[in-house]
Amino acid sequence: MYLYTIPFEEKFIIYRPLLHAAFIGNKAMTEVAQKYVDSKEKNVPAEDQEAYSFLQKIGFLEPDPPPPAPPEPCYQPKTTVLLATNRCNLRCIYCYADAGEKPLKEMPVETAIQAIDIAAANAEKVGQPFFELVFHGGGEPTQHWNLLTKAVEHARNKTVNCRIAMSSNGIWSSKQRDYLLENFDGLSLSFDGTKEVQDTQRPTPDGGSSFDIVMKSVKVMDKRKFPYNIRLTISSPWLEKLPECIRFICEETGCYHIQVEPAFSMYREGWQNPSPEDADHFIEAFIESMDVAEKYKKELMYAGARPWMTVCSFCSAAESALVVRPDGKLVACYEVTDAKHKLADIFTVGSLEEKGAVINEGARQRLTDMRQQRLALCRDCFCLWHCGGDCSSRCFSPDGTAHLRFDQRCRINQELSKEILARYVESTGGVWRAKVEILDEEKVHPDKISTEGQWRQTDRVKEKT
Amino acid sequence: MKRNDINRQKSSLSPSDNEKPEVYAVKRGKQGWKLNRRSFLASAVAAGAALTGAGIAKKKSPEEQIFRPGTTSDIKCEEVMAHLGRIDDMVISPDGELLVTGSNDRIKFWSLGLVALEESIDSKKSEVSTIEISPDGKWLLSGGLDKTVMVWSLKKRKGQLRLKLRKIFKKHNNRIEGIVITPDSKYAVSTSYDGIIMLWTLPKCKLIKRWSAKDYLHCLALSPDGKHLGSGGSKSIKLWSIEKGHEGNLLKEIVKKSRGFIKALEFSPNGKRLASASEQDSMLRIWSIPSGKLNKVFQAQSPWVEAIAISPDGKYIASGYENTKIHSFPSGKLIKKFGNVSTSVLDNVSSLIFTHDSKQLVVGYRDGRVKLWEFRIGEQVHCLIDLEATPNDKYGTTYKYQDEKGRWVEITVPACKCAPPMPKGSVCTCNTVPGRYCGCEGYCSCESFHYWYPN
Numbered sequence: 045m046y047l048y049t050i051p052f053e054e055k056f057i058i059y060r061p062l063l064h065a066a067f068i069g070n071k072a073m074t075e076v077a078q079k080y081v082d083s084k085e086k087n088v089p090a091e092d093q094e095a096y097s098f099l100q101k102i103g104f105l106e107p108d109p110p111p112p113a114p115p116e117p118c119y120q121p122k123t124t125v126l127l128a129t130n131r132c133n134l135r136c137i138y139c140y141a142d143a144g145e146k147p148l149k150e151m152p153v154e155t156a157i158q159a160i161d162i163a164a165a166n167a168e169k170v171g172q173p174f175f176e177l178v179f180h181g182g183g184e185p186t187q188h189w190n191l192l193t194k195a196v197e198h199a200r201n202k203t204v205n206c207r208i209a210m211s212s213n214g215i216w217s218s219k220q221r222d223y224l225l226e227n228f229d230g231l232s233l234s235f236d237g238t239k240e241v242q243d244t245q246r247p248t249p250d251g252g253s254s255f256d257i258v259m260k261s262v263k264v265m266d267k268r269k270f271p272y273n274i275r276l277t278i279s280s281p282w283l284e285k286l287p288e289c290i291r292f293i294c295e296e297t298g299c300y301h302i303q304v305e306p307a308f309s310m311y312r313e314g315w316q317n318p319s320p321e322d323a324d325h326f327i328e329a330f331i332e333s334m335d336v337a338e339k340y341k342k343e344l345m346y347a348g349a350r351p352w353m354t355v356c357s358f359c360s361a362a363e364s365a366l367v368v369r370p371d372g373k374l375v376a377c378y379e380v381t382d383a384k385h386k387l388a389d390i391f392t393v394g395s396l397e398e399k400g401a402v403i404n405e406g407a408r409q410r411l412t413d414m415r416q417q418r419l420a421l422c423r424d425c426f427c428l429w430h431c432g433g434d435c436s437s438r439c440f441s442p443d444g445t446a447h448l449r450f451d452q453r454c455r456i457n458q459e460l461s462k463e464i465l466a467r468y469v470e471s472t473g474g475v476w477r478a479k480v481e482i483l484d485e486e487k488v489h490p491d492k493i494s495t496e497g498q499w500r501q502t503d504r505v506k507e508k509t
Numbered sequence: 510m511k512r513n514d515i516n517r518q519k520s521s522l523s524p525s526d527n528e529k530p531e532v533y534a535v536k537r538g539k540q541g542w543k544l545n546r547r548s549f550l551a552s553a554v555a556a557g558a559a560l561t562g563a564g565i566a567k568k569k570s571p572e573e574q575i576f577r578p579g580t581t582s583d584i585k586c587e588e589v590m591a592h593l594g595r596i597d598d599m600v601i602s603p604d605g606e607l608l609v610t611g612s613n614d615r616i617k618f619w620s621l622g623l624v625a626l627e628e629s630i631d632s633k634k635s636e637v638s639t640i641e642i643s644p645d646g647k648w649l650l651s652g653g654l655d656k657t658v659m660v661w662s663l664k665k666r667k668g669q670l671r672l673k674l675r676k677i678f679k680k681h682n683n684r685i686e687g688i689v690i691t692p693d694s695k696y697a698v699s700t701s702y703d704g705i706i707m708l709w710t711l712p713k714c715k716l717i718k719r720w721s722a723k724d725y726l727h728c729l730a731l732s733p734d735g736k737h738l739g740s741g742g743s744k745s746i747k748l749w750s751i752e753k754g755h756e757g758n759l760l761k762e763i764v765k766k767s768r769g770f771i772k773a774l775e776f777s778p779n780g781k782r783l784a785s786a787s788e789q790d791s792m793l794r795i796w797s798i799p800s801g802k803l804n805k806v807f808q809a810q811s812p813w814v815e816a817i818a819i820s821p822d823g824k825y826i827a828s829g830y831e832n833t834k835i836h837s838f839p840s841g842k843l844i845k846k847f848g849n850v851s852t853s854v855l856d857n858v859s860s861l862i863f864t865h866d867s868k869q870l871v872v873g874y875r876d877g878r879v880k881l882w883e884f885r886i887g888e889q890v891h892c893l894i895d896l897e898a899t900p901n902d903k904y905g906t907t908y909k910y911q912d913e914k915g916r917w918v919e920i921t922v923p924a925c926k927c928a929p930p931m932p933k934g935s936v937c938t939c940n941t942v943p944g945r946y947c948g949c950e951g952y953c954s955c956e957s958f959h960y961w962y963p964n
Contacts, residue, residue: 052542069532
């Protein structure tokens with residue numbers, strides 16, 4: 045049974061992550077919780093009666109629901125992520141891939157088609173009524189337009205349905221825009237907020253402004269009610285501007301979901317851990333931004349702090365996605381876009397050959413083992429079940445030891461998760477409990493969904509009370 | 510199960526001597542968090558309400574379980590939209606199963622059984638101002654600002670609604686303000702703002718008769734026997750005959766010089782009374798037919814009545830503008846008033862219709878909301894949602910279920926308190942039952958957009 049007590053304002057957030065339940069109590073209350081959660085104790089002494097009864101009433105003594113299923117031992121990805129090109133029409137200051145500056149690498153159409161066929165076949169094999177096709181960065185996917193359109197056409201022609209999405213910088217021609225909005229099911233737009241921040245952090249190759257053209261894309265997506273979220277990256281010098289950027293996005297766009305990621309390195313293709321001061325600044329800025337987003341009833345997210353979710357890994361790229369580089373290599377992280385990436389050895393897990401996908405099971409297993417080693421060390425952390433060990437590409441090192449250390453990123457995760465839990469408790473008047481129902485013996489009905497993009501209307505109800 | 514280690518970050522858990530267990534509510538202030546001790550009882554009650562809202566307070570057997578889509582107190586009914594703009598007209602199919610709403614350039618079809626959207630069509634770039642369904646249920650007529658009346662065939666095949674534009678009636682020279690269809694479904698009568706009334710055949714759109722009401726017209730009403738036509742305009746209410754051989758004959762000029770535009774007209778189910786509302790004042794007027802004598806006047810809305818509806822059982826009349834009022838008909842006694850009186854004109858009622866069983870009132874609003882009310886008790890029971898019109902998709906839950914013929918049907922219902930129960934055996938559209946593990950995300954929380962999150 046997973047029970048954590050998190051120091052909070054001289055009291056404690058008493059938290060059951062798998063049960064999605066939390067409340068705030070004093071030290072004595074933490075002791076009562078520890079005593080009776082997962083206890084078969086039947087004789088409750090008088091001094092504990094009231095507190096025990098409270099725990100019972102709020103369902104805090106219920107057993108944990110089953111944790112998320114571990115990754116399938118057999119690698120059968122039903123999602124394919126194409127790292128289509130390293131060409132880019134922007135020069136973002138924090139780009140992990142140094143996109144646009146390196147010798148051109150573009151994925152051949154045949155490679156994309158092969159990857160799509162694999163994901164579709166896997167989906168059909170297990171009776172999942174859809175597979176996923178995602179275009180991701182290391183470059184701007186729309187810069188390899190030929191591949192994008194051919195891949196989309198091929199995916200849509202499969203007998204099993206396809207959900208198509210992408211990450212993009214929003215720098216599109218009107219024809220590209222119309223095509224994307226017509227043929228995609230959603231996208232993640234990389235956009236940093238106000239003109240000042242956007243143009244400084246995400247300039248064009250000649251140092252010019254990208255703000256206007258991205259806002260044009262935003263306006264059209266809003267008008268057509270196209271589902272998209274915004275991923276905002278904020279670099280250290282601009283942290284104090286984060287709330288302003290969030291306000292701008294809330295006021296000027298129809299985007300409901302904003303994800304914020306900090307970039308502490310000031311070099312392209314560089315990553316560095318935040319200093320304690322950087323971490324403090326980011327935490328402060330993010331919390332202030334949460335207030336802004338709340339006022340506008342928009343969702344603000346930081347990937348390491350998501351207590352509404354229950355996961356056993358931070359990102360399922362390694363386990364359930366076929367992430368393909370332009371050279372046909374299969375990688376377990378879509379930031380490893382290049383064979384020269386410092387983590388390429390660790391994260392390259394196979395390749396697409398003529399005969400099919402050749403998986404290096406040894407490499408996959410090593411990666412899994414490293415993750416499990418890290419997770420084992422995470423067990424004492426209350427973020428375990430929603431952070432899932434944090435982003436591998438941030439925690440791992442070429443010498444294979446960094447994943448056993450914990451740094452300021454963990455502190456950021458914990459502080460922000462604590463803030464979110466406190467807000468949950470605030471919103472419910474004292475006890476947070478979200479719905480986690482496991483129903484009995486319900487059949488899953490595999491069915492072919494029509495190709496009219498009906499899953500644009502997917503469930504989006506946040507289960508918090 | 511093992512008890513896990515407790516997080517020992519920065520705290521020492523030395524025994525709390527003499528300290529009693531306590532729980533706290535928190536509140537954010539300008540100086541940071543403020544904690545207030547709460548009694549166990551108060552906290553448990555609050556939690557109980559929350560648990561009930563989350564559907565987990567009481568465990569029921571699978572047979573008893575009514576699966577509601579995830580509902581959360583965060584979703585307000587006011588934000589659940591059916592259309593992007595004002596609801597201009599609503600009509601219910603003769604079998605009582607389908608509600609049709611018209612607004613801007615969209616016509617939407619809602620299942621009243623499931624309280625969900627079945628179909629949405631664009632009216633070929635014509636802004637819809639009025640719609641009507643033929644009594645035989647085969648034809649839908651929509652009239653709009655483009656001066657035409659579109660004739661759509663209405664069929665249901667394999668459980669799916671099929672609409673096809675069959676004909677366009679193009680004889681008017683001004684925007685269409687009213688359409689009625691005779692009880693035998695063979696004829697339609699339409700009027701345009703310039704006061705020209707036309708009688709034509711359905712569905713071939715052959716013009717039979719044309720006459721002028723000599724007024725700027727805003728609305729039409731047809732008596733249940735199909736013999737009398739009421740027209741309401743800028744200054745008059747007139748009664749016309751549309752009996753064969755007497756089409757277009759003026760029977761009575763009920764009102765000659767109204768001080769305001771006649772906003773709405775409706776015949777009672779027995780055809781003996783005609784209710785009218787005008788811009789001139791807040792009154793509803795009931796006229797005897799065919800004498801044209803004023804029978805009753807009573808205050809309904811302020812400053813005027815925008816929409817009226819008479820229940821099929823003839824017992825109630827509803828009026829709407831700033832709120833909705835139910836009066837007994839024809840006495841005019843106020844039975845119920847509901848809906849907030851708001852300072853925003855967008856919150857105002859624009860269209861009303863009773864369900865066929867006279868149990869519920871469908872209210873359409875200027876901002877595009879459509880709500881169903883148990884009007885006798887003044888309680889809102891359903892919100893109609895179209896995710897294309899609602900500000901953000903988190904306000905809806907989409908699920909699939911099998912109908913009686915084994916066909917899979919996908920529908921979206923609102924995630925506000927009005928969410929109707931899901932049929933047994935429904936599945937989330939990520940193809941699992943809410944709460945179970947979902948093949949795509951590992952755990953179906955039905956809360957996140959089903960596409961890839963970059964880390």
